Amino acid sequence: MSNPTFEVEHLSLHYLTRFGEKIHAVTDVSFEMKQGEILGIAGESGCGKSTLVNGLMGLFIPPLHPTSGEVKVGGESLMNRTPQDIREHVLSRRVSMIPQGAFNALNPTRKVKDIAADVIVAHEKADRKKAYDRLGERFELFFGAEAKRILNAYPVQLTAGERQRSVIGISTLLNPEMVIADEPTSALDVSTQKIVIKMIFDLLDAGIFKSMIFITHELPLLRHVADNIAIMYAGEFVEKGTAEQIVFSPKHPYTQALMGAMLSAEPGQKSRKPVAIEGAPPSLAEAIVGCRFAARCPVARPECRQNKQELRMFADRLVRCDYAE
Amino acid sequence: MKLLKNLLKSPMFVIGAGLFFGTILVALLAPLFYSVTLDRVGEQYAAPGMGHWLGTDNLGRDYISLLIMGLRSSLYVGFLAGIIATAVGTLLGIYGGFKGGWIDDLLNMLTNLFIVIPSFVVLILISASFKDGRSLTLIGLIIGATTWTWSARAVRAQSSALKSRDHIWLARINGDGTLAILVKHILPYLLSYVFMVFILQIASGILSEAAISMIGLGPLDTQSLGVILNDAKSNGALGDGVWWAFIPSTVLITMIVFALYLINTSMEGVFNPRLRK
Amino acid sequence: MPSETPIFSARDVVRVFGSGKKLVRAVDGVGFDIADGEIVSIVGGSGCGKSVLAKIMLGLYKPTSGQFLYEGHEITDQRSHWNEVQAVFQDPFSCFNQFFTIRAQLKAAFHILKDKPSKSEIDDRVDAGLLAVNVAPKDIEGKYPFELSGGQMQRMLLARIFALRPKVLIADEPTSMVDACVRANILDYLMKLKVELSMTIVFVTHDIGLAYYVSDRLFIMHEGKIVDAGTPDDVILKPTSPVTVRLLDDIPEIHKEWIKR
Numbered sequence: 001m002s003n004p005t006f007e008v009e010h011l012s013l014h015y016l017t018r019f020g021e022k023i024h025a026v027t028d029v030s031f032e033m034k035q036g037e038i039l040g041i042a043g044e045s046g047c048g049k050s051t052l053v054n055g056l057m058g059l060f061i062p063p064l065h066p067t068s069g070e071v072k073v074g075g076e077s078l079m080n081r082t083p084q085d086i087r088e089h090v091l092s093r094r095v096s097m098i099p100q101g102a103f104n105a106l107n108p109t110r111k112v113k114d115i116a117a118d119v120i121v122a123h124e125k126a127d128r129k130k131a132y133d134r135l136g137e138r139f140e141l142f143f144g145a146e147a148k149r150i151l152n153a154y155p156v157q158l159t160a161g162e163r164q165r166s167v168i169g170i171s172t173l174l175n176p177e178m179v180i181a182d183e184p185t186s187a188l189d190v191s192t193q194k195i196v197i198k199m200i201f202d203l204l205d206a207g208i209f210k211s212m213i214f215i216t217h218e219l220p221l222l223r224h225v226a227d228n229i230a231i232m233y234a235g236e237f238v239e240k241g242t243a244e245q246i247v248f249s250p251k252h253p254y255t256q257a258l259m260g261a262m263l264s265a266e267p268g269q270k271s272r273k274p275v276a277i278e279g280a281p282p283s284l285a286e287a288i289v290g291c292r293f294a295a296r297c298p299v300a301r302p303e304c305r306q307n308k309q310e311l312r313m314f315a316d317r318l319v320r321c322d323y324a325e
Numbered sequence: 326m327k328l329l330k331n332l333l334k335s336p337m338f339v340i341g342a343g344l345f346f347g348t349i350l351v352a353l354l355a356p357l358f359y360s361v362t363l364d365r366v367g368e369q370y371a372a373p374g375m376g377h378w379l380g381t382d383n384l385g386r387d388y389i390s391l392l393i394m395g396l397r398s399s400l401y402v403g404f405l406a407g408i409i410a411t412a413v414g415t416l417l418g419i420y421g422g423f424k425g426g427w428i429d430d431l432l433n434m435l436t437n438l439f440i441v442i443p444s445f446v447v448l449i450l451i452s453a454s455f456k457d458g459r460s461l462t463l464i465g466l467i468i469g470a471t472t473w474t475w476s477a478r479a480v481r482a483q484s485s486a487l488k489s490r491d492h493i494w495l496a497r498i499n500g501d502g503t504l505a506i507l508v509k510h511i512l513p514y515l516l517s518y519v520f521m522v523f524i525l526q527i528a529s530g531i532l533s534e535a536a537i538s539m540i541g542l543g544p545l546d547t548q549s550l551g552v553i554l555n556d557a558k559s560n561g562a563l564g565d566g567v568w569w570a571f572i573p574s575t576v577l578i579t580m581i582v583f584a585l586y587l588i589n590t591s592m593e594g595v596f597n598p599r600l601r602k
Numbered sequence: 603m604p605s606e607t608p609i610f611s612a613r614d615v616v617r618v619f620g621s622g623k624k625l626v627r628a629v630d631g632v633g634f635d636i637a638d639g640e641i642v643s644i645v646g647g648s649g650c651g652k653s654v655l656a657k658i659m660l661g662l663y664k665p666t667s668g669q670f671l672y673e674g675h676e677i678t679d680q681r682s683h684w685n686e687v688q689a690v691f692q693d694p695f696s697c698f699n700q701f702f703t704i705r706a707q708l709k710a711a712f713h714i715l716k717d718k719p720s721k722s723e724i725d726d727r728v729d730a731g732l733l734a735v736n737v738a739p740k741d742i743e744g745k746y747p748f749e750l751s752g753g754q755m756q757r758m759l760l761a762r763i764f765a766l767r768p769k770v771l772i773a774d775e776p777t778s779m780v781d782a783c784v785r786a787n788i789l790d791y792l793m794k795l796k797v798e799l800s801m802t803i804v805f806v807t808h809d810i811g812l813a814y815y816v817s818d819r820l821f822i823m824h825e826g827k828i829v830d831a832g833t834p835d836d837v838i839l840k841p842t843s844p845v846t847v848r849l850l851d852d853i854p855e856i857h858k859e860w861i862k863r
Contacts, residue, residue, distance in 0.1 A: 044781050046751060160648060189647040189808045190852040194861060201863045217782045220853075224860040247856055261786040263811035266855045274815070276786035278736070491691035492699050495759075498660065498684045500714035513701040 003075075004032035005211050006178050011069035013048075013055045016062070021285045024067070025051040027235045033178075033211045036204065040226030040243065041215045042258070046281060048235040049215050053182050056213065057095050058086045073178055092123055096176040096209070098168050100183040105167050106155040113151035116170045123174055139169055141206065142199045161192035165199055172209050179212045186216065197225060219258060223247045231255045234281045234292040241317025251315055251324040253297045291321070299323065328517070331595045338595075341587025348581055352396045361390040363548075370567050380569040382553075383560040391548055392573055398549035399531050399578070402465040406530030409469025411523040414476025419507055419515065421477075422484030429481075436477045444471035448533065452542035461544040468533045476522045483518055487511050517596045521589050528585040535578050550574045607674045608635040609770055609802045610659055615668035617654055628654040630826030631668070636804065641796055643805040643813035643834075646823035647849070653692075655823070656774045656806045660689055684714050688768035692775040694755030698747035704758055705742060708732075711762050731765030735791055753784035760791045770802045771795060777809050785812055792816050810853060814838060822846045 013026040025048045033039055043049055054064055058071055058078025071078045073094050078086065091097070099105050106115055113135055120131040139147035142165060155163055164184065172179060181200070185193040203209060214225055222229050223243050230240040231254060239252040250256045257277045279296040282288055291297070294304040301323065311318045332338045355361065365385040366377065373380040379388035421432035451467050452459060487493065488511070496510045512519075537543055538551025539558065553574045557563065562570035617629040628651045636642050644652045657663045658670055661677040661684070670676070677683050691697050698707055708728045712718055719727065729739045735757040747755060756776060763771055773792065777785045789812055795801045807813055813820055813834070820837045822830035822845060829843040841847050854860045 044783055045753070190810075190849065190854075191647050193854075194852045198861055201861065205863065218854070219782065220856050223856050224854045224862075258783055261783045262856075263785055263789065263809075263815055264855055266857055274786040274789060276790060277783050491693050491697040494657075494662065494689070494691055495697055496699070497662065497680075498689055498714065499711050500681055500684060501710075509702075510699050513699070 005035050005074060006033040007070070007072040008032065008056065009070040009072075011052075011055055011071060012067035013051055013064065014067050015051065015064045017285075024284045025235055026055060029069075029237055031230065031237070031240065033213075035210045037228065038204070038212045038214055038226045040222035040229040041213060041232055042217055042219055042222055042229060043232035044217065044281065047232045048284075049232060050182060052232075053097065053180055053215065056180055057097060058090060059083055088123075092119055092171065092176060093174045094176055095178045095180065096171040096174075098171050098179060098181040098184045100186055106163060108155050111152060111154055112158075112166050112170075116151070116166075116173060119170055119173050135173070138173060139166075142169065142202060159192075160188055161195055164188060164192075164196055168196070168199060168203070172203055175208055177210045179209045180215070181212060182215045183217075184214075185221070186218075193221070197221075200225075219247060219262060220264065231258065234288070235284055236292060236320065237311065237318070238293065238320045239318065240311075245315075245317050249315070251317070251319045252293075252321050253299055253324075254293045257296075257298070328595065332591065335591040335594060337587050338591035341584045341591060344580060344584035345588060348396060348577075348584070349400060352393065352400055355393045359389065359393070361393050362387065363390065363394075370562070370565075370570065373569050379573055380567075382556060382570060383562070388569060388573065391553055392550070392577065394548040395550040395553050395574065396577060398461050398544070398547050399534060399551070399581070402461060402468065402534040402549070403527040403531040403581075405462065405465030406468035406472065406533070407523055407527035409466065410473040410526045410530070411476050411519060413469070414473040414478075414522070414526075415480050415515075415519050417473075418477040418480030418482075419484045419511060422481040422486075423488045423503070423507060423511060425485070425488070429485075432477075433481070436474050436481075439471070439474045440478075442471075444474075445533070445536070447471050448537055449540070449542060452537055457545070459542075459544055460546045461549065464534055464537065464544050465530065468530050468537075472526065472529055472533070476519075476526060479522055480515060480519065483515050484511055487514055517592070521592050521596070524585050524589045524592070528582045528589075531578065531581055550578050608671075609638050609640075609673060610634075610636040610804070611669075611671045611674070613669040615655075615658065615665045615670050617651075617658060617663060618666045627826050629658065629665070632823075632826075632828050633668075634821065634828065634831065636802065639796070639800050639802055640819065641792070641803040641805060641817045642819045642821065643807060643817040644821045644823055644828075645807055645810050645813050645849070647808060650823045651826040652806045652823045653774055656689070656772050656804065659770075659772050659804060660684075660687060681714065682716065685716055686769040687772065688763055688766055688770070689772040689774060690756075690759045690763060690776045693779055694752050694759060695747070695779070697759055698755065700747055702746075704745055704747060704750070705739075707747075708758070708762050708765060711766050715766075727765045727767075728761075731761040731763070734764040734794065735761045735787075737761065753780050753787070756780050756784065756788065757791075760788070760795075763795065764791075764799075767799055768801070770804070773803060773805045773807075775807055776805075777807060777812055785809070788812070789816055810838075810849065822849065 008029060008031050011026060011029045012024065014022050014024045016022055029052065031039065041049060051064065055066065056071055058081055060066055061083050066079060078090060113132060116135050117128055117131040120126050120134065121128055135151060136147060139151055143150050150158065150162055150166060158166065185196050188196060204212065214222065216222060226243050228240065229243050229246040230237045231246065231252065233254050239246065239250065239255045246255060247259070250259050260275045261277055263274050277296060282292055282295065290305040290307055291309045294300045297304065307322065309320045309322055311320045314324050363386055366387050367381045367385050369383050369385050371377060371381040377387050377389065381387055382391060417432050417436070421429040448467055448471055452464065455463065493506060493510055496506050501509065534549060535551035535554065538549055539554045541555050543549060543552045543555060554571055557570035613633050614631050615629055615633070616627065616631055619626045619628055632655065644655060646652045654663060658665055661680045672683065672687065698704065705728065708731065709724055712724050732739045732742065737757060777788055792803060792805065793816065796803060805813060805816060817834055819832065820834050821828045822837060822843065824845040830837050830841060830846040837846060838850065841850065
């Protein structure tokens, strides 16, 4: 049981722009996940989160290419495999993805039950009628009495929350070991978000999937959803620790800045004035010497721009800053 | 420019565009290299051979000359019908979709009315009612006037989807009127789409002309690929095994339409990246 | 001097869409006054009618019944209304036309003004607007919307407001599509508009956190009705409506218990 379900070793990814520029979107990302773990990955848009998602599924469709590193699910490597192979043998069965926009993920001309049955039929060569039965059971788990109505509806006939829950239901139909959720609730309002998160917890408790990566830019949400949080900046993990460590005592200056920019409606928080992070992340087209956050870091020293920072253990978590306090 | 570059990467587009522009070039430039003549140059239905590579027709006219002239007419009809159908359809569709309300309902009703009326039957009836003076241009006009409906439908859907986008709201509070919004803020987004519709309308124009001519209701003033087929049919060439009377012309029509469909499909892939997956 | 007449005054405003079985009462009998120089936030979940109310304030929709007044008169002439009341919309990507440069579109905003400034003054004001949101004018010179990120685009919408200097700003969910860390920026700019240009701001959002910081008064909207109203502290510390309680409860906050695994 203690074997990691998902291992990522020194994964670096790049893609090529139309102009032939090589963008190093993800650099040297390593982590492993235990059964039942939810890992949150947070960072600004453009920090490489979405590129990482494709890399973690082993799905390399040009212009995205692996530079180096290894991704393993249950010990099986996902690297150096064709997209065809990955789609047939890995996606949905072993690693599944929950996208942000449920509307684009569901074919508007088909009923939910048909979209879902397709997944079962395509992967297990199962009988279509049996597939419908299985669907009914699964959807009742989280929709209860509503399951029938939802399955027989077209995507447009559902609310945003019902659509997103259907997408989650469909992507976990085949009990994958690993689920990667890319901003699954960003397009929803807070009340719907809560319902969707509740469903994710239920599925995890029921053992329908084993572990999950949850990508978002909402740190307060991750505090409640994730066991561990990794903060990503300019393609690198800059800090990784437990959710409490990251949220209550951030050590990397970037994590501190993210927390400082946060707005919250909690009583007593209004006196704390949020501070925006000025400037923009560096271009990933060029090789970067020194710390990637140095240009925006409020406590940067002159040597930060020369010395490359490595992830090291500090205060019981990983931090990529030699001067962390 | 970027789009063109992407298009040129698609083999489908290169083949389709190559074939289509090839036929246009042949239609335009062939007379410079080949003596195109409608005079009697040989026997009735002389078999293909040296002097006349594709043989002669029932009047002893050179088939290559006939095909070149027919190709010109077919392309002319295709473009004429395509331009009319696309222009009328785009205008009505874009306006109706944007305006909404009863104007949209009215235009929609008109479109549906034209869709319900079988346009080919109308085409036959109108063509048949013009005993004399049934010219190529007239045929093109009629085809255009009866096939604009589906470009109107397609454009209406797109325009209606665009109208609630935030940039239209912004344009309105910038003080732009309806016309300015349609021209500056909706049409540019639809141009690639309209162009795709145009390509398909050309293809359907060419096919309609061929069909109407084939049954003997084609233009009286000129040759066309359909007229060639009609001549072959009415002189019993099919039964007599005179393959050169109908095969080259059929192949030519099929090739042009196929090329246009290739262009359309490849463009869809480039303009609509989601389909590429 | 703030004038006595409220900027907006609503009495039993109703707006319905569709008819028969499909009838939707998007705004269902709301009433309020918004004074000159106030920042009022309208907070609610999706489909609560807040965006429709914003479009009524902009004169883009007319109320089906009830009375909606801007400075004591009904909105009859949209163009003259937009001289004084302007907006920032939700989706920064679709807000600009992809086929024109950003600068051209910022300048196009001046078409609405009755007393259109001279060409050079327009250029100056666009530059000033860009500088107000910390963007160097040369950085966007010749750039098209798709060359910028979502956060930058949202700044461009605010630059447009800084350049145009309307009397009232309706901000319709300006933060829902941008990163958490860009939100603090947007907050700064809204405060700057209020302080430097004494603008009246109506801020429509589902982001109660941002609303809490920025507003003088908060309205909570649910199913077309305003269910709670007052100063941010009143509404958040002493909510009177169960809707508000639930809304606050549903927000994941750092120090508070939320759902547990």
